[in-house]
Amino acid sequence: MKNISLSILLRGLACVILGFCPASAADVYLGLQAFGANGKALGVGLAPFNSDAQSAEVSRTMRSVMREDLLFEHLFNVVEGGTAPTDKLDSISWNGLGAQVVVGANVKTAGGQVTLECKIYDVSTGKILWSKEGSNSASGVRRLVHLLSDQVTFQLSGQPGVAHTKIVFVNNRSHHKEVYVMDYDGANTQQVTSNHSINLVPKFSPDGKAIAFTSYKAGNPDTFVMDAYGGNVHELSGRQGLNTAAAWSPDGNSLCLTLSRGGDPELYLLDRSGRIIRRLTYSPGIDTSPSFSPNGQQIAFVSDRSGSPELYVMDITGANAQRLTYGQWVDAPAWSPRGDLIVYERQRSQGRYDIWLIDPSGRNNHVVSEAGSRNENPTWSPGGRFIVFSSDRDGRNKICLMVADGTSPHCVSEVAGESTTPSWGP
Numbered sequence: 395m396k397n398i399s400l401s402i403l404l405r406g407l408a409c410v411i412l413g414f415c416p417a418s419a420a421d422v423y424l425g426l427q428a429f430g431a432n433g434k435a436l437g438v439g440l441a442p443f444n445s446d447a448q449s450a451e452v453s454r455t456m457r458s459v460m461r462e463d464l465l466f467e468h469l470f471n472v473v474e475g476g477t478a479p480t481d482k483l484d485s486i487s488w489n490g491l492g493a494q495v496v497v498g499a500n501v502k503t504a505g506g507q508v509t510l511e512c513k514i515y516d517v518s519t520g521k522i523l524w525s526k527e528g529s530n531s532a533s534g535v536r537r538l539v540h541l542l543s544d545q546v547t548f549q550l551s552g553q554p555g556v557a558h559t560k561i562v563f564v565n566n567r568s569h570h571k572e573v574y575v576m577d578y579d580g581a582n583t584q585q586v587t588s589n590h591s592i593n594l595v596p597k598f599s600p601d602g603k604a605i606a607f608t609s610y611k612a613g614n615p616d617t618f619v620m621d622a623y624g625g626n627v628h629e630l631s632g633r634q635g636l637n638t639a640a641a642w643s644p645d646g647n648s649l650c651l652t653l654s655r656g657g658d659p660e661l662y663l664l665d666r667s668g669r670i671i672r673r674l675t676y677s678p679g680i681d682t683s684p685s686f687s688p689n690g691q692q693i694a695f696v697s698d699r700s701g702s703p704e705l706y707v708m709d710i711t712g713a714n715a716q717r718l719t720y721g722q723w724v725d726a727p728a729w730s731p732r733g734d735l736i737v738y739e740r741q742r743s744q745g746r747y748d749i750w751l752i753d754p755s756g757r758n759n760h761v762v763s764e765a766g767s768r769n770e771n772p773t774w775s776p777g778g779r780f781i782v783f784s785s786d787r788d789g790r791n792k793i794c795l796m797v798a799d800g801t802s803p804h805c806v807s808e809v810a811g812e813s814t815t816p817s818w819g820p
Contacts (some may be wrong), residue, residue: 596818
C-alpha cells in the first residue's frame with residue numbers, strides 16, 4: 395500500500411464559505427503531499443452514500459451530483475466500486491481500486507429537511523481526516539451537495555471548487571432576449587428579466603451579488619444593474635446613443651462601458667452610480683468589449699481603429715494602448731483571473747468564430763476551441779481553470795464549458811431557444 399504524507403492546517407473557513415458550520419470544532423485543509431513515484435492524480439474513492447429506506451432516492455441523487463462535481467474539476471482520479479464505510483473503512487478493497495482517500499456520506503431526511511454528513515477517510519490508516527455536516531430543504535439539495543463538493547475539492551487539492559458557482563446568459567425562448575441564471579452544470583435555470591425586450595451581454599459583479607446588462611426596454615441601448623436574482627433593477631447609464639458592453643472592475647466599484655454620446659463609440663470609466671469618472675479612448679472608429687486585468691491596472695478591449703476589429707490592451711488611465719492581434723477579426727476578450735492569459739473570439743470564416751488564447755504581451759496566440767461550429771463570447775470561471783462560451787455545435791446556440799486548454803468541451807444549457815453571451819460568476 396502506498397503511503398500518503400498528510401499535513402493538516404487548521405482553517406476556520408466553513409461557516410463563511412458554506413453558510414453552515416463543520417461537524418468538528420475546526421475546519422481543515424488536508425495538504426496531501428506527492429504520493430507514488432510519478433505524481434499521478436490523487437485517487438479519490440467515492441463510496442455509496444449511507445441512508446435509511448426513506449432517504450434512499452435522495453441519497454442516490456446527491457451522490458450522483460457530487461460525482462459529477464468531482465469529475466468536472468479534473469483534479470482527481472475518481473474511483474468507484476468499494477463498499478460504503480460504516481463503523482470503519484474497508485481499506486484493502488479501496489486500496490485495490492487505486493484510492494488513496496475515500497469520500498463517504500450519510501444522508502437523512504426529516505421534516506422537509508435533508509441533512510448530509512460528508513467524510514474523507516485515509517485509505518492507509520482507515521482514519522477520518524475531515525468531516526462536515528450541512529442541511530437544506532428538499533428543493534435545495536443540489537445546492538447543498540455543490541457546497542460540500544467544493545469543500546471536498548478544497549480539502550484534497552487546496553484549490554477552490556466551482557460547483558457552487560452560477561452562470562448568467564441570454565436566451566430567446568420567450569421570443570424576446572431575456573437574462574437567465576443557472577448553476578454551473580446547467581441545473582436550476584431561472585429567468586431573471588421579463589421586460590419583453592432585447593437584453594444583451596449580462597455580466598456578474600465580482601462578488602456575484604449584481605448583474606450589469608444592456609437592455610432596449612426603453613427603446614435605446616441602455617445599461618442597467620440588478621441583483622443576482624432579478625430584483626432592484628436600476629439604470630446605470632441611459633445617455634444618448636450606445637450604453638453597452640459593461641465590464642466590472644475587480645473591486646466592483648466601477649465599470650467600463652462603451653458610450654457613443656452622439657459620436658464615435660468610445661470607452662468610459664463609470665462609478666456604481668453611473669457618474670463618468672473619465673473617458674479612456676479617443677480614437678476614430680469603435681472601441682468596445684472591455685475586460686479588466688485582475689489587478690485592475692489594465693483593460694483589454696477591441697477597436698477597429700486600424701480598419702478591422704483587433705485586440706488591444708491599455709492602462710486604466712487610457713494610456714499606453716498596445717495592439718495584440720494583426721489582420722484578424724476579433725471580439726469579446728476576457729482577462730483570466732490568474733492574469734496570464736486573455737481569451738477572445740476570432741473569426742474563422744464569415745459568421746464562424748473560434749476561441750483563442752493569447753498572453754497580455756501578444757505572444758503565444760493559439761486556438762483552443764473545436765473547428766466546425768460557431769464558438770463565441772468566452773469568459774473565465776472563478777479561479778481561471780475553465781472557460782464558458784456559446785456554441786452551435788449541437789445545432790443551436792447553447793452554453794458550453796471546457797478546460798482552459800480546450801479539452802473536455804461539453805454543453806450544459808438545455809433550455810429551449812438560443813443561449814448566448816455567458817458570464818461565469820462566483
